[in-house]
Amino acid sequence: MIEYSKAVEIILNSTKTLGLEKVFLDRALGRVLAEDIHADRDNPPADNSGMDGFAVRYEDIKGASEENPAVLEIIAESKAGGELVKVRPKTAAYIYTGGLIPEGADTVVQKELTKVEDNKVFIFQELPKGSNIRPQGGDYRKEDLLIKKGKKLRPAEIGILSSVNKPTVYVYQKPRVAILTTGDEILDVGEPVEKLSQIRTSNTYSLYSQVLEAGGEPVVIGFAKDNPEDIQKKLEYAKSCDILLTTGGVSVGEYDLVKDFVVKVLGVEILFWKVKQKPGKPVAFGVWGREKEKLFFGIPGNPVAAMVVFENMVKPAIRKMSGEEKVFNPVINAKLKGGYKRKKGERVEFIRVSLSLTDDGFVAQPFGKQGSNILTGMVYAHGFGIVDVGVTEIKDGETIKVSVFDKSFMDGRYGD
Template sequence: MIKFDEALKVILENTKRIGKEKVFLNDSLGRILAEDIFADRDNPPADNSGMDGFAVKFEDIKGASENEPAVLEIVAESKAGGELVEVKNGTAAYIYTGGLIPKGADTVVQKELTEVKEGKVYIFKELEKGSNIRPKGGDYKKGDKLISSGVKITPAEMGILSAVNKPTVYVYRRPVVGILTTGDEILDLGEEVKKLSQIRTSNTYSLYGQIIKMGGIPVIVGFAKDDVNDLREKLNYAKHCDILLTTGGISVGEYDLVKDFVMEVLGVNILFWKVAQKPGKPVAFGVWGEENEKLFFGIPGNPVAAMTVVETMVKPALRKMSGDSKLFDPIVRAVLVGGYKRKKSERLEFIKVALKFEDNKFYAVPYRKQGSNILTSMLSSHGFGLIDIGVNEVKDGELIDVIVYDTDFMRS
């Protein structure tokens, strides 16, 4: 049995980036960029106005005031998308936001400081030279790197991609994640319950949702009974996947068959089995495929353990495989409310906590039922509080680290 940090290191050292694909810009939101993006021209491409008003020569408005306004003849107009015009001494041009700065002009006076009468503009205030002008290349210059590969594309990145004329863009392919649920007792939705011992799957669909949220493409490989032939058949369906998640069948019972048969059917090389963590101790990890480019996670069947392993182990691996430059959820220091005790401390424990932020502090409230089978504990939780190996008690008011996987608590 290895420690969690060691297990995570093994996982990430054996996770390879997936291939690239080209997508249209309007399909790129949320994808991971697989190329560096450079400016194809200066932005703005020329000096332009940041205000509606008048473009003038600074020397013509020097000393202007309410009592002694500068009076200039209006000779031209510059609007966004219009042609370049010119002003000379004693003249001004109407200018609108985004309009090119006329040849000869070096200052823009906002409309509120002016009055127009009979083809002339009266300017009632001297401004600094260069006021209200957005300079050429003020945002970025041709050749500047604007976005680096590995960044998740948000609406802001989409705006930049459009501005530099990228109708298509290379992104990392989203990993296909197969979900195989095992156990005689597990029923899919719609199946009739015929025995008291039978239960409907929750893992299949909670993991399905987690994978979508993480940016992967979930595929339900199937439901395998505790039967050699059925398990072999279902595992064959997983050969197209980049990552295979199995739930259940990974412990030490007579019917816990998964670990042996992923090795037989898929050629999985198991790199570790059992981690000193709670919940999720009986987790297995391995690699497979022609170049060991595919990943296998054998996850416990208890629903909270399954979700915990996916959040803490599968998520960073999926992000790395997807080319994401940010692998981990944020960790905050939080005040533990009510304290937490446990009898054994030989494993790192992930306790479900609800978070709140008050008086510039995070507060972590543990869910009262922490069992790995208590799925309802995940409903109100925002993160995992970390109780380290060797710690039996954290008292009320003491600080703990919390992995924040759900930031909804920040919304009011």
């Protein structure tokens, strides 16, 4: 039995970032960039107009006023995507936002400050030279570093990738995560109940969804009965995956064959079994594969314990494999409403709380039933309040650290 912090350290030290793959931009959102992105040309590529109006020579509008306007002949037009035109002394060009600054022009006068009559523009005001011009390279220069390797791609970065003509981009591969559910009593969804003792799975598909959320590729390799042949057969299906999660089968009962079989079938080297935490004590962790680059997590069958173990231990490993730097859920300080007491302080305890963000900061509200088998108590939870080793009471209004697995409590309601 090891300390929680030691367990997390062992897991992350055993986890290696995967190789690279090229993906199209429509699949790149949320992936971690594995190459530096440089500008393919200046942006803007040439001087252009920030306004609709007239491109002129500053010399020609110098001293212009209401009483004594500059009067220039309109001889050309420059629109976004158009050709490069020219202006000569005493002439002007119509120009539209994004239009190239004509050869000879150095200033743009916005439409609002002008009047047009008989193909002549009247300009009633002098503007500083260079007004309303977006200069070539004003945003960035060709070869500039725009996005650094390691950045998790969001919409802004996808936009930049397309603007520098990268329809495909190198990102880190996603781990394939095999999910094996064990136990004679477990039914898959859709299977008929034949005995009172049978339980329909929740872990298989909550883990499936957690793997998706964490950025992995879930692979449900199925359900194994508590017999050697079935476990062995199903474990073979895990060989093509990067991580194996088993759920059930790691407590002390004599029917718990899984841990022995992952050693035998996959060559798993167990690095720890049992962690000083509540819930989730009977968790096993190991490494396997030719270079011990693959991971095994034996997750308790208890639905809430399974969630805790996934969020705190499996998710950081998936994120590290996927190239992410920030692998842990946020840990915030919140005021604990109603307080929390327990008898023993030997293990770190994770208690389900709902969260709200008030003018006074974060507020955490624990649930009545904290039994680890009561998954329905998760429905209104946003995080796990952390009751540290040695702590047996946190009083009403005192601060509790909360590991947040659902940040949506912060979102705004229509009408707020």
